[in-house]
Amino acid sequence: MTVEPAVKSFPRPSELPVPPGAEGWEKLYPYNLVFQNLSGSDDEKFWFCDSQHWPTVFKPFETIGGEFAVKCLGQYNTRHLLIPPANGIEFKIHLGYLYMSPVPVPEEQIPARVPEFERRVGHYFQNWDSLLEQWKLKVRATIDELEALTFTSLPEMVPFDDIVSGKAKDGSEVLMENYDRLIQLVYQNWQYHFEFLNLGYLAYLDFFTFAKQVFPGIPDQAIAKMVQGVDMELFRPDDELKKLATLAVELGLQSAFENTDDVEGTLARVGDLSGGRQWLDAYRAAQDPWFNFTVGNGFYGHDKYWIEHQEIPLGYIKDYIRRVDEGQQILRPIAELVAERDRIVAEYRSLLDGENLAAFDVKHGLAVTAYPYVENHNFYIEHWTMGVFWRKVRELSRVFVAAGFWAGEGDLLYLTRGEVREALFDLVTGWAVGAEPTGPSYWPAEIERRRGIIDALSSRRPQPALNTPPAQITEPFTMMLWGITTEQVQQWLGDDSGDDTAITGMSASPGVAEGRARVVHHADQLSEVREGEILVATITAPSWGPIFGKIKATVTDIGGMMSHAAIVCREYGLPAVTGTGNGSTTIRTGQLIRVDGDAGRVEILED
Amino acid sequence: MSGFDPRYVRFFDGGTTPDHALLGGKCASLVTMTAAGMPVPPGFAVTTALYDAFVEESGLRDVITSGLNRLDPDDVASVDAVSAAIRDEICSRPVPERLRRPVIEAWADFQGRFERPVPVAVRSSATAEDLPDASFAGQQDTYLWLVDERDVHEHIRKCWASLYTSRAITYRLRNAISEDGLSMAVAVQKMVHARVAGVAMTLNPRNGDRSKITIDASWGVGEAVVSGHVTPDNIVVDKVLLCIVEEHVGDKHIELVPDSAGGRLVERDVDAARRAVRSLTDDQVRAVSELAKRAERHYGCPQDIEWALDADLPDGQNLLLLQSRPETVHSSKPKPVTAPAKASPPSVGFSLGSITAHLTAGRAAGVTN
Numbered sequence: 001m002t003v004e005p006a007v008k009s010f011p012r013p014s015e016l017p018v019p020p021g022a023e024g025w026e027k028l029y030p031y032n033l034v035f036q037n038l039s040g041s042d043d044e045k046f047w048f049c050d051s052q053h054w055p056t057v058f059k060p061f062e063t064i065g066g067e068f069a070v071k072c073l074g075q076y077n078t079r080h081l082l083i084p085p086a087n088g089i090e091f092k093i094h095l096g097y098l099y100m101s102p103v104p105v106p107e108e109q110i111p112a113r114v115p116e117f118e119r120r121v122g123h124y125f126q127n128w129d130s131l132l133e134q135w136k137l138k139v140r141a142t143i144d145e146l147e148a149l150t151f152t153s154l155p156e157m158v159p160f161d162d163i164v165s166g167k168a169k170d171g172s173e174v175l176m177e178n179y180d181r182l183i184q185l186v187y188q189n190w191q192y193h194f195e196f197l198n199l200g201y202l203a204y205l206d207f208f209t210f211a212k213q214v215f216p217g218i219p220d221q222a223i224a225k226m227v228q229g230v231d232m233e234l235f236r237p238d239d240e241l242k243k244l245a246t247l248a249v250e251l252g253l254q255s256a257f258e259n260t261d262d263v264e265g266t267l268a269r270v271g272d273l274s275g276g277r278q279w280l281d282a283y284r285a286a287q288d289p290w291f292n293f294t295v296g297n298g299f300y301g302h303d304k305y306w307i308e309h310q311e312i313p314l315g316y317i318k319d320y321i322r323r324v325d326e327g328q329q330i331l332r333p334i335a336e337l338v339a340e341r342d343r344i345v346a347e348y349r350s351l352l353d354g355e356n357l358a359a360f361d362v363k364h365g366l367a368v369t370a371y372p373y374v375e376n377h378n379f380y381i382e383h384w385t386m387g388v389f390w391r392k393v394r395e396l397s398r399v400f401v402a403a404g405f406w407a408g409e410g411d412l413l414y415l416t417r418g419e420v421r422e423a424l425f426d427l428v429t430g431w432a433v434g435a436e437p438t439g440p441s442y443w444p445a446e447i448e449r450r451r452g453i454i455d456a457l458s459s460r461r462p463q464p465a466l467n468t469p470p471a472q473i474t475e476p477f478t479m480m481l482w483g484i485t486t487e488q489v490q491q492w493l494g495d496d497s498g499d500d501t502a503i504t505g506m507s508a509s510p511g512v513a514e515g516r517a518r519v520v521h522h523a524d525q526l527s528e529v530r531e532g533e534i535l536v537a538t539i540t541a542p543s544w545g546p547i548f549g550k551i552k553a554t555v556t557d558i559g560g561m562m563s564h565a566a567i568v569c570r571e572y573g574l575p576a577v578t579g580t581g582n583g584s585t586t587i588r589t590g591q592l593i594r595v596d597g598d599a600g601r602v603e604i605l606e607d
Numbered sequence: 608m609s610g611f612d613p614r615y616v617r618f619f620d621g622g623t624t625p626d627h628a629l630l631g632g633k634c635a636s637l638v639t640m641t642a643a644g645m646p647v648p649p650g651f652a653v654t655t656a657l658y659d660a661f662v663e664e665s666g667l668r669d670v671i672t673s674g675l676n677r678l679d680p681d682d683v684a685s686v687d688a689v690s691a692a693i694r695d696e697i698c699s700r701p702v703p704e705r706l707r708r709p710v711i712e713a714w715a716d717f718q719g720r721f722e723r724p725v726p727v728a729v730r731s732s733a734t735a736e737d738l739p740d741a742s743f744a745g746q747q748d749t750y751l752w753l754v755d756e757r758d759v760h761e762h763i764r765k766c767w768a769s770l771y772t773s774r775a776i777t778y779r780l781r782n783a784i785s786e787d788g789l790s791m792a793v794a795v796q797k798m799v800h801a802r803v804a805g806v807a808m809t810l811n812p813r814n815g816d817r818s819k820i821t822i823d824a825s826w827g828v829g830e831a832v833v834s835g836h837v838t839p840d841n842i843v844v845d846k847v848l849l850c851i852v853e854e855h856v857g858d859k860h861i862e863l864v865p866d867s868a869g870g871r872l873v874e875r876d877v878d879a880a881r882r883a884v885r886s887l888t889d890d891q892v893r894a895v896s897e898l899a900k901r902a903e904r905h906y907g908c909p910q911d912i913e914w915a916l917d918a919d920l921p922d923g924q925n926l927l928l929l930q931s932r933p934e935t936v937h938s939s940k941p942k943p944v945t946a947p948a949k950a951s952p953p954s955v956g957f958s959l960g961s962i963t964a965h966l967t968a969g970r971a972a973g974v975t976n
Binding site: 110122125203510 | 814843847848852853962966
């Protein structure tokens, strides 16, 4: 498309007003994460908000996810693989939200990177299966080590055995080492996270570009469907719940699931019924590892994991039981999904011959090999690794709570990870000296002050982008992962569309559906979703799986063809329009809306 | 339908085998298309067996044989006289009651499918191998907008009579084609009452891309689209996913509709509200696309079809295929789109060169939808 010379702009960071009560917010985050040079280049470069992964305001400790993820994404483009046109993505936090700016490789440096790129990428693609097997072992080892870390209060006195053995250390070093190790281990798995991810996207992108050349105008979702896996580890947790629900029905245990909010009581009632023991064995077997699964996305300390909040999976099981009893088919139609994928591939393939057919086969083959990682890694890192990580963070926080530093285990999240290390030394110093540490008299008030700032920041939605966009968005990963295209940017800028009942975005999953909207801004609101409603969210996570069995369609503010919402909707056969920019703020719960997943349009039909 | 004598009457959608000798070329083709999911306008065939029985039982055989005996094909006046005499006999000799009944019953059954009487077309369906070309010897004999049952019977006979036009007689005499086994079936078929109609091609005519179906659609009868009298809605559909890739709503300012008496099309203005909306719903776009796709699969090459949504038929059964012919403009051209890079040796299993090319050159192409 052509872009008019006078390009409209998004606000500059310095132009955005600070919400009342959030003054001084920038001191909550590490210096390198906030714009420091507001009068200079920070006010010129184009930044887009990644509310796909970070839809809500960061508490200071939570920046770890953004920092590690985006840093590690960058290292593979820039230093491991030397992707010819693309370095990493710069990132900043502004008013609590994460903004990104892709770093292109200067045109003249691109050719020199090509041989290294081909050598490195070639090695991975040629040894994909064995390297991926190795990857799983590395990631599992990291998780095992994370699980083994412990954080306990220091004893009243050093054990006599340590006196006898001449150990000459008080155990505080273990507390500090374990904290450092906790951070190192999670950093390690974030490095692993990107080892295959960029490659998976690369293979996909290659097939995508080819398909667009030989079939001009082929829908993005057709390409996605040809590549997407069906029997994925990412869908295993939800599948496990469905199996458990089916088993409960078979064993006639429905009556035990009256009140699943009472976890202990529910499990006890199951145990009292005949056949209950068999079900409980199956339930326990499913937990490791599949309950290391969050209703969030793994990036927030408040994300709830099934393993610690069993009322969540039990509630889903209860709902599945009801549906089985009503005669509904709850298992995903895997054979049909596979058959449909095979049909689509065969039909496009039949339109080609000669060189194009040969190229189609190799590119499709590579994409099918490499792409499933893009979905499956999510379970290993965002769910499993981060689930263990946040659990350990809470364990550490309880040590502080016991020492009077703050009142609730979530309060630690209001410290940066550097401050946690300082507080830890404060704690062990006080303990060692036999005097009061400073923390208990400093942190409670400071945490309250910070909480006020975070709450004030949370009252505002982020800007979709900052500063003047380039005439063309060309960086392939930005387009593929975030759906940031030239058209999308123009749409955010509100280009002349006087039609205010239509919301447009990516046609991410085909089909058309009408229904009442349910706007969900947090995972905690998921329980409000009723059968037959249309989910409207800033962003969804694939872990919302059980919800997708209830709803008719999905609309998100953020996300491209390969966003989690798009993937899961195609998997569940639901229409989806992603990357609308303003769906969740324009649509209100209860409105009758029409979602056209083929055209990428959402219409509000009536209030 | 089970009540009919299947020797004499066959419905197109009755699951009958497309027996060429019994049904003639046209009806056999209508049966084949219906069975292949390409719904032609509904109707029934009056078989060659009925014609044969009529010729035998009414004594026409002798009239024909003696009339043609020693006839000189170069004697135009004699040929014309014999032709007129035979055709007159075919049209006037009483059809025995036992042979009239199957048609009467089929007619009643056919009309019973609709809320009010619908007009039909009566067309000849020659067995035809012994005839020189389709435009000859009555294969194109078509009588439109017949509503009255007696008219239908009469025009069935006119189709039979077309076997004995002067041209047909002359041709057979000159080429020494025997009269034995010469027969004629007749199609009785609903007149299409198009609410929306148009054409569809199983490729994108703009670039020859065979992964698309291109539909032109407008209100009323399709002639307005074919002749270019209206700017139709233009819809490009992905052939595999059957979703709309591109659409332009045309300013469909007029439509052609049958007048109340039938038999004639009248042009009328389309009101502003209907002009501005697409003439096909999403479901209908999908149905037309599926129809075009089936036609392409059936004939094994890109097709250019004419279709209509019939106002007399219920939703789901109202999409009719009027014509399907090979698309010749683009499908004979060499494929216009080629990938830039060659596949790498099979041992590698992927092509790094093209990945690099996409990443570097692909910057201009972009990844957008």
